[in-house]
Amino acid sequence: MINKQISSPAEAVADIFDGATVMVGGFGEAGSPIELIHALIDQGATNLTLVNNNTGTGEVGLAALIKAGRVSKMICSFPRTANSTVFPKLYHSGKTKLELVPQGTLAERIRAGGAGIPAFYTATSFGTPLAEGKEVRTIDGRDYVLEYGLTADFTLIKGIVADTYGNVIYNKTARNFAPVMAMAGKVTIAQAATILHPGGLDPEIIITPGIFVNRVVHVENPEYESELVLSGATYPS
Amino acid sequence: MINKQISSPAEAVADIFDGATVMVGGFGEAGSPIELIHALIDQGATNLTLVNNNTGTGEVGLAALIKAGRVSKMICSFPRTANSTVFPKLYHSGKTKLELVPQGTLAERIRAGGAGIPAFYTATSFGTPLAEGKEVRTIDGRDYVLEYGLTADFTLIKGIVADTYGNVIYNKTARNFAPVMAMAGKVTIAQAATILHPGGLDPEIIITPGIFVNRVVHVENPEYESELVLSGATYPS
Amino acid sequence: MTTEQEVIGRTREQMAERVAQDIPDGSYVNLGIGIPELIAHYVPEGREFIYHTENGLLGMGPSPEVGGGEPELINAGKRRVTAISGACYFHHADSFAMIRGGHIDLCVLGALQVAENGDLANWSTGGADAIPAVGGAMDLVAGVKTIYVITQHNTKDGQPKLVERCSFPLTGVNVVSRIYTDLAVIEVSEKGFQLVELSPGVSFEYVQERTGAKLLPIPSK
Amino acid sequence: MTTEQEVIGRTREQMAERVAQDIPDGSYVNLGIGIPELIAHYVPEGREFIYHTENGLLGMGPSPEVGGGEPELINAGKRRVTAISGACYFHHADSFAMIRGGHIDLCVLGALQVAENGDLANWSTGGADAIPAVGGAMDLVAGVKTIYVITQHNTKDGQPKLVERCSFPLTGVNVVSRIYTDLAVIEVSEKGFQLVELSPGVSFEYVQERTGAKLLPIPSK
Numbered sequence: 001m002i003n004k005q006i007s008s009p010a011e012a013v014a015d016i017f018d019g020a021t022v023m024v025g026g027f028g029e030a031g032s033p034i035e036l037i038h039a040l041i042d043q044g045a046t047n048l049t050l051v052n053n054n055t056g057t058g059e060v061g062l063a064a065l066i067k068a069g070r071v072s073k074m075i076c077s078f079p080r081t082a083n084s085t086v087f088p089k090l091y092h093s094g095k096t097k098l099e100l101v102p103q104g105t106l107a108e109r110i111r112a113g114g115a116g117i118p119a120f121y122t123a124t125s126f127g128t129p130l131a132e133g134k135e136v137r138t139i140d141g142r143d144y145v146l147e148y149g150l151t152a153d154f155t156l157i158k159g160i161v162a163d164t165y166g167n168v169i170y171n172k173t174a175r176n177f178a179p180v181m182a183m184a185g186k187v188t189i190a191q192a193a194t195i196l197h198p199g200g201l202d203p204e205i206i207i208t209p210g211i212f213v214n215r216v217v218h219v220e221n222p223e224y225e226s227e228l229v230l231s232g233a234t235y236p237s
Numbered sequence: 238m239i240n241k242q243i244s245s246p247a248e249a250v251a252d253i254f255d256g257a258t259v260m261v262g263g264f265g266e267a268g269s270p271i272e273l274i275h276a277l278i279d280q281g282a283t284n285l286t287l288v289n290n291n292t293g294t295g296e297v298g299l300a301a302l303i304k305a306g307r308v309s310k311m312i313c314s315f316p317r318t319a320n321s322t323v324f325p326k327l328y329h330s331g332k333t334k335l336e337l338v339p340q341g342t343l344a345e346r347i348r349a350g351g352a353g354i355p356a357f358y359t360a361t362s363f364g365t366p367l368a369e370g371k372e373v374r375t376i377d378g379r380d381y382v383l384e385y386g387l388t389a390d391f392t393l394i395k396g397i398v399a400d401t402y403g404n405v406i407y408n409k410t411a412r413n414f415a416p417v418m419a420m421a422g423k424v425t426i427a428q429a430a431t432i433l434h435p436g437g438l439d440p441e442i443i444i445t446p447g448i449f450v451n452r453v454v455h456v457e458n459p460e461y462e463s464e465l466v467l468s469g470a471t472y473p474s
Numbered sequence: 475m476t477t478e479q480e481v482i483g484r485t486r487e488q489m490a491e492r493v494a495q496d497i498p499d500g501s502y503v504n505l506g507i508g509i510p511e512l513i514a515h516y517v518p519e520g521r522e523f524i525y526h527t528e529n530g531l532l533g534m535g536p537s538p539e540v541g542g543g544e545p546e547l548i549n550a551g552k553r554r555v556t557a558i559s560g561a562c563y564f565h566h567a568d569s570f571a572m573i574r575g576g577h578i579d580l581c582v583l584g585a586l587q588v589a590e591n592g593d594l595a596n597w598s599t600g601g602a603d604a605i606p607a608v609g610g611a612m613d614l615v616a617g618v619k620t621i622y623v624i625t626q627h628n629t630k631d632g633q634p635k636l637v638e639r640c641s642f643p644l645t646g647v648n649v650v651s652r653i654y655t656d657l658a659v660i661e662v663s664e665k666g667f668q669l670v671e672l673s674p675g676v677s678f679e680y681v682q683e684r685t686g687a688k689l690l691p692i693p694s695k
Numbered sequence: 696m697t698t699e700q701e702v703i704g705r706t707r708e709q710m711a712e713r714v715a716q717d718i719p720d721g722s723y724v725n726l727g728i729g730i731p732e733l734i735a736h737y738v739p740e741g742r743e744f745i746y747h748t749e750n751g752l753l754g755m756g757p758s759p760e761v762g763g764g765e766p767e768l769i770n771a772g773k774r775r776v777t778a779i780s781g782a783c784y785f786h787h788a789d790s791f792a793m794i795r796g797g798h799i800d801l802c803v804l805g806a807l808q809v810a811e812n813g814d815l816a817n818w819s820t821g822g823a824d825a826i827p828a829v830g831g832a833m834d835l836v837a838g839v840k841t842i843y844v845i846t847q848h849n850t851k852d853g854q855p856k857l858v859e860r861c862s863f864p865l866t867g868v869n870v871v872s873r874i875y876t877d878l879a880v881i882e883v884s885e886k887g888f889q890l891v892e893l894s895p896g897v898s899f900e901y902v903q904e905r906t907g908a909k910l911l912p913i914p915s916k
Contacts, residue, residue, distance in 0.1 A: 001522045002500045027750045027787070028773035029766050053787075080828035088826050100827050103749065104791030104834030108354070111788040115567075116574030116617050117345070118376040120357035122795065123837040127868035129819075130829065139355040139385075143868075148376075165524070165533075165560040169441065172784055173751050174767040179786040183575060198560025204406065205442040206562035207786070209532050211502050211524070211577050224766040238743045239721045264529045264566070265552035266545050290566075317607035325605050337606050340528065341570030341613030348567040352788075353795030353838050359574065360616040364647035366598075367608065402745070402754075402781040409563055410530050411546040416565040420792060435754075435781025443783035444565070446753050448723050448745070448798050461545040 004166045004216050005195055009039035012189045012217045016045045016154050023051040023110065023181040024062060025157035029225035031174035033158035033191050034061040036217070038235050040156070041065050049073040051110070051152060053103060053177060055087035058229030063087070064236075071096055075150070077103035102130060105147055107180060112149035114183025114212070119148045155185025158222060159208070162192035163199075166213030167206045175207060182212040191219040241403045241453050242432055246276035249426045249454045253282045253391050260288040260347065260418040261299060262394035266462035268411035270395035270428050271298040273454070275472050277393070283307045288347070288389060290340060290414060292316040292324035295466030300324070301473075308333055312387070314340035339367060342384055344417060349386035351420025351449070356385045392422025395459060396445070399429035400436075403450030404443045412444065419449040428456040482680070483627070483656035483673040491516040493582055493624055493654045502526055504573070504614060506583035507551040509624050513582060524558075526578055528610045530569050533561025550610065573610070574617035581618040583611065585625045585653075587640040590666040590687040592650045594623065595642035608645075615646030627655035627684050634686035636660065636667060657681045665690060703901070704848070704877035704894040712737040714803055714845055714875045723747055725794070725835060727804035728772040730845050734803060745779075747799055749831045751790050754782025771831065794831070795838035802839040804832065806846045806874075808861040811887040811908040813871045815844065816863035829866075836867030848876035848905050855907030857881065857888060878902045886911060 006012040013036060016022065022040075026032035041064055050071045056063030065071060067086040074096060079087050090096040101109065102124050112120055121144035125131045135146040157178040159168035168190050170178060182188045190208075195218045228235075243249040250273060253259065259277070263269035278301055287308045293299030302308060304323040311333060316324050327333040338346065339361050349357055358381035362368045372383040394415035396405035405427050407415060419425045427445075432455045484492060490512035497503060497513075499521040505511050514536070517523055525534040527549040534549060535556035543554030557563075572578055587595040594615055597608045615621050625635055636653065652670070653660045658681045659671040668690045672681065682689045705713060711733035718724060718734075720742040726732050735757070738744055746755040748770040755770060756777035764775030778784075793799055808816040815836055818829045836842050846856055857874065873891070874881045879902045880892040889911045893902065903910045 001520070002524065028769060030750070030769050030773075031767065078828045078830040080826050091826055092824075098827070100829060102829050102833040103787075103831040104795055104838070107787035107791050108352070108795075111571075112357070114575050115345070115571035116576060117357050117359060118379070118381055119374075120349070120354050122354060124795065124834045126837070128833060128865045130833065137356075142355070144355055163560060167560065167562055170784075172441075172765065172768045172778070173748075175784055175786050176751050177787045180788045183571060183577075198558075201560075201562075203533070203557055203561045203563050204409075205439075206564075209562045209564055209568075209572070210560070211526070211532055211572055226766055238741070239745065265548060267529070267548050267552075268546065315607045315609040317605050328605055329603075335606070337608060339608050339612040340566075340610040341574055341617070344566035344570050345574075348792075351796050352792035353797060361574065361613045363616070365612060365644045367612065400781060404781065404783055407563075409544065409547045409557070410527075412563055412565050413530050414566045417567045420796060420798075435779075438781075438783075440754070440778055440782045440784050443785075446783045446785055446789075446793070447781070448747070448753055448793055463545055 003164045004214060005164050006215045006217045009035045009191065009217050009219065010042065012036065012215050013039045013043050016040060016043060018045055019047045020045060020153040021049040021051065023152040023155040023185055025176065025178035025181050027053050027173065027176040031158050031170065031176050031178055032061050032225055033156045034223045034225065035219045036156040036189060036191050037061050037065055041068055041235060046070045047072045049075065051075045051150065053077050053106065055079040055084050057084050057225060059086065059234040060228040061225050064234065066090060066096065069095070073097040073099065075099045075101060077101055077106050100130060107177060109147055109150040110177065110184045111180040113151035114180060117149055119146055121145065122147055150184060152185045153187065155181045155188040157182055157188065157190045159190050159192040161194045161196060161201065162190055162216040163196045163201050164216065165198045166210030166216055167201050168192065168208040168213060169201065169205060170207055179208050182208045187214045188212055189215045189217065191217050191222065193220055193222060240401045241451060242401050243452045243454045246272045246428065246454055246456065247279065249273065249452050250276045250280050253277060253280060255282055256284045257282060257390040258286040258288065260389040260392040260422055262413065262415035262418050264290050264410065264413040268395050268407065268413050268415055269298050269462055270393045271460045271462065272456045273393040273426060273428050274298050274302055278302050278305055278472060284309045286310040286312065288312045288387065290314050290343065292321050294321050294462060296323065296471040297465040298462050301471065303327060303333065310334040310336065312336045312338060314338055314343050337367060344414060346384055346387040347414065347421045348417040350388035351417060354386055356383055358382065359384055387421060389422045390424065392418045392425040394419055394425065394427050396427050396429040398431045398433060398438065399427055399453040400433045400438050401453065402435045403447030403453055404438050405429065405445040405450060406438060406442060407444055416445050419445045424451045425449055426452045426454065428454050428459065430457055430459060483676050487512060489624055489654050489656060492659065493622060494518060497523060497580060501579040502577065504528065504578050504581040504618060508584050510582040510584060526572060528569050528573060530564050530566060531557060531561060533558045570613055573613050576617060576619055578618045580620045580622065581614045582622045582624055583614065585623045585635055586642050587635050587637050588623055588650050588653055589637055589640045592648040592662040593640050594645045594650050595640040596645050598643045600643050611645050615649040620651050621649050623650050623653045625653065625655055627657040634684055637686035657684065704897050708733060710845055710875050710877060713880065714843060715739060718744060718801060722800040723798065725749065725799050725802040725839060729805050731803040731805060747793060749790050749794060751785050751787060752778060752782060754779045791834055794834050797838060797840055799839045801841045801843065802835045803843045803845050804835065806844045806856060807863050808856050808858050809844055809871050809874055810858055810861045811883070813869040813883040814861050815866045815871050816861040817866050819864045821864050832866050836870040841872050842870050844871050844874045846874065846876055848878040855905060858907035878905065
């Protein structure tokens, strides 16, 4: 019978392997699954390709994972956030590679990956350095760039409420990349502050259908990046 | 100031022009905006290209519009529903053309049109008669067909609740094509049984953001195709 | 071909029950219209399947009582259904993202013809007069991880549905994994039709005679 | 170039107010980070704009009180915001469908350089040491119907930002419609930079001298 609840973040991320591609939900701190990321730091997997819009701030969450040297490649749109010091150092040392993708193209590539669309055309980036080396095509008189779908071995996301079927809803702008990353992950792991039995969520308001989520884990009082950074926290502490 | 409410279905569809491409929400009778379709019949626009998954049943709603001779081309996936007699006759007489599109490709083409994606690749239909004449490409060892985005001059949909900003929610499986068609219509017209002031809908549960909807019209007790057909109704009666 | 086939082998219900035995617990399943729908009546004890209907519902439940239900809670066959606890609704593009993106574990479809290379024809007999209608069949066979076919072994006219090459227009190329008929369970292998199981009381020769391609016998262990 | 430009022409606030005058009632607007954000303070009487922030909110409201707000209700600049009545949340792919699909009426962005052919450079100075970061800028200029630029006419070093051809890496090709600077309002026309309006107390020659391309004078009526 179906029950996707896992007892702890540690158990939920236990099988993430060296060299895996991992999508991590969140735009800045909104929607960042910090407890799952910290569990991944503890777990030790390395040589990861990480997909997130940013590169984290301070030395917690995403930035802590990068600082720990576990990330060999970042795929993101904006690695240069204020208070983001960890990634620049590794980038300049050549230890972490960067694939810079326009934010909307990133979101669409992830959705495409999850939706079985191997490639699509977009006007975004045409004629710019980010289109260099990419196939272009004129359709109805406008120029477009060919972009490919993106999938991941694992996706880590943060919901506000989930059920044991894996249905998830989010909190305000914490939704951001999570629904498309959930689609694109071979194994999608969602932390949520509340976990209900099936039927606990109105079927009309579910944002991520359970079919896209493999594991749910209860994190009752998730930390926020800005508060951790403000308190001077680092991970591991 | 923003108030998208229009006083009647007749006024809402008044500017649909001869030769327009019109997307109509609904899968079978679920989500069919019958009152808007009937207003369109009264309005008289002709030579329409109609996009809907089906071709209606009986002689009401979509089928009535087709029977009235207003539709020169249907773009749909399944024109052969039980109790669907109107379309077959016009098809065989050559009066109405048919572009047959696999259901998922139809949905994705409409979404692409609304999302500014001019074209995408899909495995669906590769090697079948529906891929004849289409560009194909092998990506990572699998064969795909190139499909193009689809947009419309007008989209008619049926919600259950809307607000005057154009935000819409739906009833169960009446949702179907409406959210993507709303995106793909230059002018999207939504009928809804209840229309609220902005703020009346929880921002977390809105399915179609108001930016995709140009007009909302109040239809308090919408008719259902199956009930009309059962009662022997025709339109115009 | 005689009317023997009416009484030999599995009934439609037994075919559906047989398919259900092969569906792992926790599977997300899309059932085609017709015989495939019967499978939902035979979920084995201790297993739970979640049914997807491509018109926007995951967690489809049984049909409502006759005369009951709602006009806007329907399945892909446009018949009224119910929703289970834990169900959710979504739009068509999301629904086919589930299909095309490989998220549905299993789809069971009917067939006009299945070829020994796994090609499926189930949407059109190619007749000039027929109005073509494809629905979601091509999306399902292209996107769902595992495609099972459930079908009578032969047409009403006694023609084989399992053939060397499909003569009807294809739904998909090399997509079928297994075929469940009244007479046998057959796997589509790299070498062709591999017999997995004969229906009770049916002989290999009986099935081979009614199959339009070579049938590989069950390997001796 | 002297420090005169500090006191001549419009202040940032006046520039923002000037842009707001040109935005039609009912527009869906995306405001870039920085000076563009000021525009929200100057909505003309009787008009209503709905603000889109690409991280998933339509109907962005004013900033909360200092120290208030929520960590998961933020804008594209990752600063805390509020949501108006009638707002809605959505995911990133839907958000950029609004952008790429041409549903946002207007986007106002800052600029490093704008060329007389409408090319915009606003994401990178191309320095070898800089970490490249593009965010949503390329999507916005490719997808939004009308792109306005709001910028100081010159850099802090006195270099022109309005040029014949951008030397910095492009954000988009032929995308800018209008430029609002401290000194002037300039339209990007087929013939090049078309002066629309001079800031109070500023002469054509003064602006031309500070512009890196030919400026077409306001046509006499």
